[in-house]
Amino acid sequence: MTDILEVTELEVTYQRSIRALHGVNLRVAKGQITALLGANGAGKSTTLRAISGFIGLDNARVTAGNVRYLGEDITGLQLPKTIHKGIVLVPERDKVFTNLTVAENLEVVSTTRAEGSNWRQIEEEIFVYFPRLAKLRNKPAGLLSGGERQMLAIGSALVCKPNLLLIDELSLGLAPVIVDEIIERLRDIHARTDLSILLVEQSAAVAFALASYGFVLENGKVELEGATQDLRTNQKILELYLGTGSAGRADYLANARRRREERANV
Amino acid sequence: MQILANIVVLTSLYALVACGYVLVYKVSRVLNLAHGELMILGAYLLVATSAGIASDPLAAIALTAMFSIVVGLSVYLLLMRKMTGQPVLAAVLTTVALGILLRGAMVLIWGPQQLNVGAMISFDNASIALTDSVRVSTAALWLVVCTFLVYLGLLAFLHMSRWGMRMRASGQNALLAAQRGINLHTVYALAWTLSTFSGSLAGVLVTLDSRIDVNMAVIGLKAFPAALVGGLDSLPGALIGAGVIAALEVLLIHYVNPLLSDVVPFLVLIAILIVRPWGLYGTKEELNRV
Amino acid sequence: MSNIETGIGKMTPATTRRKRLSQNQVAWIGLIVLLVLLPTSATPFHLDIASQIFIAGIGALALMVLTGIAGQISLGHSGLMAAGAFTTGILYKEAGAGIWITLPASVVAGAVIGLIFGLPSLRLRGIYLAMSTLALHFLVIYLGGEYEFASGASTGIFLDPPVVFGFEIYDGYAWYYVLLALVAGTYWGCRNLLNSKTGRAWEALHANETAAEALGVQVANYKLLAFVITSGIASFSGALFAYYQNFVSVEAFTLFLSIQYIAMIIIGGMGSLPGALLGAVFVTLVPYFVEWLMEAVPYIGLDITTVSSASYAAFGLLMILFLVFEPSGLTGIWKRLVGQFASPSKREDTP
Ligand SMILES: Nc1ncnc2c1ncn2[C@@H]1O[C@H](COP(=O)(O)OP(=O)(O)OP(=O)(O)O)[C@@H](O)[C@H]1O
Ligand SMILES: [Mg+2]
Numbered sequence: 001m002t003d004i005l006e007v008t009e010l011e012v013t014y015q016r017s018i019r020a021l022h023g024v025n026l027r028v029a030k031g032q033i034t035a036l037l038g039a040n041g042a043g044k045s046t047t048l049r050a051i052s053g054f055i056g057l058d059n060a061r062v063t064a065g066n067v068r069y070l071g072e073d074i075t076g077l078q079l080p081k082t083i084h085k086g087i088v089l090v091p092e093r094d095k096v097f098t099n100l101t102v103a104e105n106l107e108v109v110s111t112t113r114a115e116g117s118n119w120r121q122i123e124e125e126i127f128v129y130f131p132r133l134a135k136l137r138n139k140p141a142g143l144l145s146g147g148e149r150q151m152l153a154i155g156s157a158l159v160c161k162p163n164l165l166l167i168d169e170l171s172l173g174l175a176p177v178i179v180d181e182i183i184e185r186l187r188d189i190h191a192r193t194d195l196s197i198l199l200v201e202q203s204a205a206v207a208f209a210l211a212s213y214g215f216v217l218e219n220g221k222v223e224l225e226g227a228t229q230d231l232r233t234n235q236k237i238l239e240l241y242l243g244t245g246s247a248g249r250a251d252y253l254a255n256a257r258r259r260r261e262e263r264a265n266v
Numbered sequence: 267m268q269i270l271a272n273i274v275v276l277t278s279l280y281a282l283v284a285c286g287y288v289l290v291y292k293v294s295r296v297l298n299l300a301h302g303e304l305m306i307l308g309a310y311l312l313v314a315t316s317a318g319i320a321s322d323p324l325a326a327i328a329l330t331a332m333f334s335i336v337v338g339l340s341v342y343l344l345l346m347r348k349m350t351g352q353p354v355l356a357a358v359l360t361t362v363a364l365g366i367l368l369r370g371a372m373v374l375i376w377g378p379q380q381l382n383v384g385a386m387i388s389f390d391n392a393s394i395a396l397t398d399s400v401r402v403s404t405a406a407l408w409l410v411v412c413t414f415l416v417y418l419g420l421l422a423f424l425h426m427s428r429w430g431m432r433m434r435a436s437g438q439n440a441l442l443a444a445q446r447g448i449n450l451h452t453v454y455a456l457a458w459t460l461s462t463f464s465g466s467l468a469g470v471l472v473t474l475d476s477r478i479d480v481n482m483a484v485i486g487l488k489a490f491p492a493a494l495v496g497g498l499d500s501l502p503g504a505l506i507g508a509g510v511i512a513a514l515e516v517l518l519i520h521y522v523n524p525l526l527s528d529v530v531p532f533l534v535l536i537a538i539l540i541v542r543p544w545g546l547y548g549t550k551e552e553l554n555r556v
Numbered sequence: 557m558s559n560i561e562t563g564i565g566k567m568t569p570a571t572t573r574r575k576r577l578s579q580n581q582v583a584w585i586g587l588i589v590l591l592v593l594l595p596t597s598a599t600p601f602h603l604d605i606a607s608q609i610f611i612a613g614i615g616a617l618a619l620m621v622l623t624g625i626a627g628q629i630s631l632g633h634s635g636l637m638a639a640g641a642f643t644t645g646i647l648y649k650e651a652g653a654g655i656w657i658t659l660p661a662s663v664v665a666g667a668v669i670g671l672i673f674g675l676p677s678l679r680l681r682g683i684y685l686a687m688s689t690l691a692l693h694f695l696v697i698y699l700g701g702e703y704e705f706a707s708g709a710s711t712g713i714f715l716d717p718p719v720v721f722g723f724e725i726y727d728g729y730a731w732y733y734v735l736l737a738l739v740a741g742t743y744w745g746c747r748n749l750l751n752s753k754t755g756r757a758w759e760a761l762h763a764n765e766t767a768a769e770a771l772g773v774q775v776a777n778y779k780l781l782a783f784v785i786t787s788g789i790a791s792f793s794g795a796l797f798a799y800y801q802n803f804v805s806v807e808a809f810t811l812f813l814s815i816q817y818i819a820m821i822i823i824g825g826m827g828s829l830p831g832a833l834l835g836a837v838f839v840t841l842v843p844y845f846v847e848w849l850m851e852a853v854p855y856i857g858l859d860i861t862t863v864s865s866a867s868y869a870a871f872g873l874l875m876i877l878f879l880v881f882e883p884s885g886l887t888g889i890w891k892r893l894v895g896q897f898a899s900p901s902k903r904e905d906t907p
Contacts, residue, residue, distance in 0.1 A: 055351075055444045083447035094442055097435040107428055108435045110447040160447055297683050299631075348880050358629055358683055359822060360879050366815050367872025373865035487690065487811075494687060525705075529698045532691035539676035539688050 004030045004164055004196045005051065010065035012043075012050050020046040022220040023065060028164065033190060033197040035207035035228070038217035044200040045092050047217065048166045051198075052089035053082040069164070083111055086163035092172070092200075095153035098142030102133055105141050105152055109159040126155040129189055147178035151185070158189070165197045171206045183209055208232055267400045273509075273516045275406040278413035280508035282468040283489035285420060285501060286461035292499040293437040293457040296346070296357045300365035301465055302486015304341070307368055308334045308466020309383060309473040309482075310376050316387040323387040330470060331463065338462025342455045350454065365483075372480050380477040389474055405475035412471060416464050420501060433457060437499065488528070491535035497544050510534060588740075595732050603728035605840065610735035611797050612836040614742045616820040618789035620832035621746055624821050625755065626782035627762030632673065632689030634813035635696040636666050636787050637794030638806065642700050644795040645713035645804035655718040659795055666791020667784045669696070674783035685783065693811060700806040712805030715798060731800060738796065739833070742789065746829055749785070758782055812868065819871045822878050825885025834886045842874070843867040 005028040012021040021043045028034045038044045046060075051067055054060050055078060066075040069087060077085075096105050106123050127134035130151040136144065141152060150170070157165060170186075171179045183206065189195065201207040207214060207228070214231045216224040224236060283305060290298045298304075311333045316326040345364060349357040384391050384405070393401045424430040429452075436443040436453045444450055465486070472485065492511050496503020515530045595603060615633060622628050640662035647653040647661055673692045677684035704712060717726040725734055749755050757778045798804045816839055824835025846867045882888055 052445065055441060055450070079444040080447045080449055083445070089445050091442065091445060094439050097438050097442065099438045100431060100435055104431050104435075108431045108443075108446060108448065110428075110432065110449070156446060297686060299686075345876065345880075352883075353627075354683060355623075355627060355629060356879055356883065358686065359818060360876060362631075362815055362818060363822075363872045363875030363879060365872070366812065366819075366868050367876065370865040370868025370870070370872060373861060374869060378861040378865070490687070490690070525698065525701065529694050532694045535687060536673070536676065536691045536695075539684065543676070543684065 002030050003027045004070060005198065006068040007047070007051065008065055008068075010047070010050060010067065011063045012046050013061055013063045014046075015059045016061075019063070020060075020220055021050070024217065024220065025222055026215045026225070028196050028198050029213065030196055031194050032213060033186075033199060033211045035211035035214040036198060036200045036217060037202070037204060037207055037214060038200075039202070042217040043220040044217055045168050046220075048089055048168050048198070048200060051082075052087050052166055053077050053079040055079050080110070083160055086161065087166065088157045088160045088162035088164070089166040090150075090153045090157045090168060092168040096141040096144070096149050096156070099140065101138050101140055102144070102152055103137040105156050106159050109156055111160045122159055126158060129158070129185055130155055147174050147182065150174060150178075150182060154182075154186070163194075163196065165195055166200075167197060168200045170199060170201060170210075171203050179206060186210060204231075267397065269516060269520060271396065271400050271402050273513050275402060275410060276512035276516060277505075277509045278410045279468060279472055279485070280489040280492045280512055281505045282409070282413040282416060282464055282471075283486055284493040284496070284504040284508055285416065286465040286468075287490055287493040288496070288499060288501055288504050289420075289433075289457045289461040289464075291493070293433050294350075294357075294440075294454050295354055295437075296349075296361065298361045298461065299358060300341075300361040300368060301461070301490075302483035303365040303368040303372070303480075304337065304462050305465040305469035305486050306473075306478070306480060306483045307337060307372060308462075308469035309478045310372055311337070311466065312470050312473075313376060313381060313383055313386060313478065316383070321387070323389045326387050327470065330466065334463050334466030335459055337466070338459040339455060341462065342458035346454070346458060347451060350450070369480055369483065378480070380479045383470075383478050384474050391474060403475055405471055409468075409471040409475070412467055416467065417501060417505060420460070420464075424501070429453075429456060484528070488531045491531040491538070494535055495538050591736055592733075595729055600728045603732050605844070607728070607731045607735050607800060609837050609840045610732075610739040611793055611800060612817075612820065612840050613739045613833045614793040614796065615790055615817055616824070616832040616836040617739075617742050617746050617829060618786040618793070619817045620821045620824070620827075620829060621749070621758075621789075622782055622786040623818070624825075624827040624832070625750060625762060626758040626779060628779060628783065629683060629686040630689045630783070630786075631686055631811065631814050631818075632692035632696075632787075633790050633817045634809045634811060635689070635693035636669065636790035637797060637813070638696050638700055638809035639665050639669050640791030640794030640796075641798035641804045641809070642696075642703065642713075643791070644798050645715060646703065648715055649707075649713050655720060655799075659792065662795035663788040663792045666794075667788035669791070670784040670787025671780070674780045674787075685779075693814065697806050697809060700809075704806065712803055712807070715802050715804065717802065718799050725799075735796070735800075743829060743833070750829070754778065754781065816871065819875050821885075822875050823885055825887030826883065828885070828887040831885050831887040834890075838886065839871070842870055846870055 005026075007024055007026045010021055010024040011019065013019045024043070024047055026034075026036065026047075036044050036047065049060070050062055051069075062076050066073055068074070069085065074082065074085065074087075097108065100108065103123060106126055107119055123137075127137075132148060133151055133155060136148065141149065144152060154165075154167070170182065174182070186197070187210065190197065197210075199207060199211055208231070211228050214226065214228050215222050216231075224231070224234065226234070283301065286301050286305075287298060290296055290301075308330065312326060312330040315329045315333065316323075319326070319329060341364065345360060346357065349360050383389075389405070391403050391405050393403050394407060395401050422430075424434055432443065432448050433453050433456060435446075436448060436450055440450055443453070468485075469482075473482065488511075489508070492507035493504045495507025495510055496505070511531045511534050514534060515527055518526045518530055594606070598606070615637060619630065619633055622630055643662040643665040644658040647658045653661075669692065673688045674685070677688040707713075717724050719725075720734075723730070725731060750758075761775050761778060794809075797808075801808070820835030820839045821832055822835070823838050824833070825831030843863065847863050850863060850866065878885055884891075
């Protein structure tokens with residue numbers, strides 16, 4: 001199977017002095033969903049941002065290593081060029097334009113491929129994936145709930161017609177029902193297209209539910225990788241991310257769900 | 267009644283100038299302190315075109331409009347573009363520098379004396395009687411009409427066209443805009459162009475109504491509080507702000523003390539900063555209260 | 557956890573640092589000796605320029621602390637100087653007050669105005685100080701104009717030379733030494749201020765307000781403090797200006813004056829106190845240079861407006877060039893030159 005994305009020994013430095021990644025290696029197989037797990041501050045968001053391109057405003061730079069996309073070296077390529085190549089990010093925070101309506105959020109998107117297409121039709125396509133959004137089309141995105149925002153964010157990313165979708169924290173702060181719905185939708189989208197997805201998660205349960213392969217990031221380095229069914233039973237994962245130790249393997253899903261709810265309630 | 271007409275005319279002037287501040291601030295958070303000078307530059311461009319290229323008033327004005335677009339585009343591409351990614355402080359200081367450069371250059375080129383633009387393009391600034399007791403000049407009437415059209419056009423553009431939406435989107439979240447494929451440089455260039463165009467229009471019309479000289483750039487500074495009253499990032503707000511300031515100014519000059527005219531807008535500015543710093547319509551969260 | 561490397565690459569061996577410090581001290585002592593001896597071979601014209609530079613230097617130091625260190629833009633510098641000048645002028649004219657009353661009163665007036673105009677804007681982030689100082693400028697100028705008008709002094713207020721311990725400060729030499737001492741004192745005061753807890757807080761909030769807040773810096777209070785202190789100094793320099801000119805009038809305090817001070821700190825080099833002084837020298841000399849240049853070039857009518865507008869344009873152009881190509885100003889150029897002439901071993905430790 002070919003890889004759509006190959007990251008080797010990637011190093012990223014913020015503000016010329018704060019190094020966030022220390023040589024990250026990972027791959028995303030074409031047409032597959034790959035998960036990237038890790039604790040807070042491990043460097044997951046930084047990895048995704050480095051792949052999808054920085055802009056001049058961030059003061060962040062790729063200082064070593066490289067990123068290959070469809071065999072082409074795109075290390076350090078800036079936004080919005082990466083978008084036109086088909087790499088699209090759903091960011092962790094601030095993922096929709098709050099002062100624009102739902103429909104406008106979909107329409108502002110600009111890619112070489114989408115320009116000049118029929119907007120109604122593109123919107124309708126998105127509304128097929130996320131029927132909830134159709135009813136909200138004239139509502140300002142700032143008034144949406146967290147789950148609706150996540151759907152809109154994924155939707156507007158899809159308008160860019162990505163080959164590789166990068167999703168930062170799919171389930172963060174969302175209620176379990178909504179997470180289940182979004183997981184369903186993503187599976188559906190993935191089944192209908194040949195989209196490859198790199199999914200960042202803190203919840204191993206969500207990651208395992210979607211992905212076929214996973215990487216575990218720790219302190220800016222990949223510590224562990226493997227097919228999800230192997231990771232699922234990996235002792236280290238259980239200890240690190242599910243907090244159950246050797247005994248409680250059976251109820252890790254319930255555990256993860258409880259923690260998610262706690263987080264959502266904060 | 268004549269006072270009311272004066273207020274409407276002054277409101278139009280301030281509003282037309284203020285929308286230039288709003289456009290640039292809205293998308294890039296940069297306060298353009300050269301706006302007054304750019305406005306007067308527009309008027310001097312009319313002097314240049316009428317003297318050198320076109321003698322017909324309409325042709326001269328149309329050409330000036332085109333030149334002002336070129337000016338706005340160049341200001342962004344040659345200067346402000348270099349300031350993207352720099353702290354806002356540096357960008358604002360750059361506009362201060364640009365203002366003083368333009369001011370010096372305009373006097374060097376066109377001289378310090380007042381020029382009568384209207385006479386140069388043989389524009390007849392006749393006084394028009396609206397009712398028995400209310401009269402306004404032709405240029406003032408044009409000013410009111412143009413301001414109305416510019417605001418209508420801008421609002422339609424921002425809300426109905428995709429580039430307008432992109433301007434609003436970039437102003438709200440530049441990073442996300444880039445992540446959605448929007449070229450920020452195009453958006454900023456568009457904002458500077460529209461801002462300079464509307465400013466130049468104001469400059470042309472106000473100088474047609476009186477004379478032209480560099481010190482009229484102070485109108486730019488006086489219109490700035492109008493933009494702030496509205497919250498700096500809202501067009502309808504700027505319109506209302508312009509109305510408030512124009513009304514106060516006209517009334518105070520008429521009933522209290524003519525010398526107050528230069529101070530009134532700034533008194534309003536201080537009052538707004540104390541009472542409601544995000545303006546009447548501005549976005550509150552964006553202020554980041556410390 | 558990420559690896560924070562700050563400082564590691566910049567460390568200098570202790571020996572070089574000590575040596576450099578002593579070199580620095582030698583340079584400073586040399587400069588002071590030079591400045592003290594300078595008047596022996598100067599014409600009154602030179603002394604006048606030097607005194608203008610010293611007054612500008614005091615104001616530039618204040619603006620450097622506010623903008624270059626604490627990161628706040630002010631367009632009210634000229635207004636604050638006007639406040640100082642008018643406080644002095646009015647106290648002298650109405651009450652015959654001497655220098656020991658007028659100068660402290662000017663400082664207090666400036667600080668109070670700073671407090672009034674700083675309060676509403678400094679609670680807010682970003683460029684709001686620029687807006688309220690714009691109001692400050694027009695308000696002070698309006699009030700000054702009203703006073704001139706009301707007191708029938710439509711040509712301004714005349715001041716007699718100040719008397720200090722029985723000496724009348726009148727001739728160029730006296731002014732030179734007095735102003736030299738004052739600018740040195742201001743420099744020393746600002747330097748100490750920056751090395752204090754307050755100065756470090758300012759630098760922290762300039763770098764990043766949110767981070768500074770997280771580190772426990774009371775951002776609003778420190779911003780206000782910076783504006784109040786620097787307003788006092790600016791007003792003080794305005795009072796000195798009034799005494800030096802023997803004359804107070806609103807005509808002298810245009811918005812362009814504020815922009816000249818901004819030019820000083822940009823050209824001198826943001827964030828550096830010696831830069832403020834360098835900028836003051838440079839900006840004070842530009843109009844003379846422009847005039848000289850225009851005399852040298854034939855066919856240009858040499859009247860006062862042409863010279864002043866050519867200076868305007870020159871300031872604008874210089875500011876833009878520095879902002880775009882050399883944001884660290886003359887100080888940056890100076891450091892680079894020194895770095896190039898220094899021995900290669902020293903060059904290594906600048907990454
Ligand atoms: N703009 C920035 N400037 C400086 N340091 C940053 C910046 N953004 C992130 N970092 C640092 O880089 C490291 C990695 O951050 P990153 O956001 O990639 O982590 P993460 O794995 O996404 O964490 P989380 O799960 O909390 O989202 C952290 O130590 C963080 O402090
Ligand atoms: Mg993250």
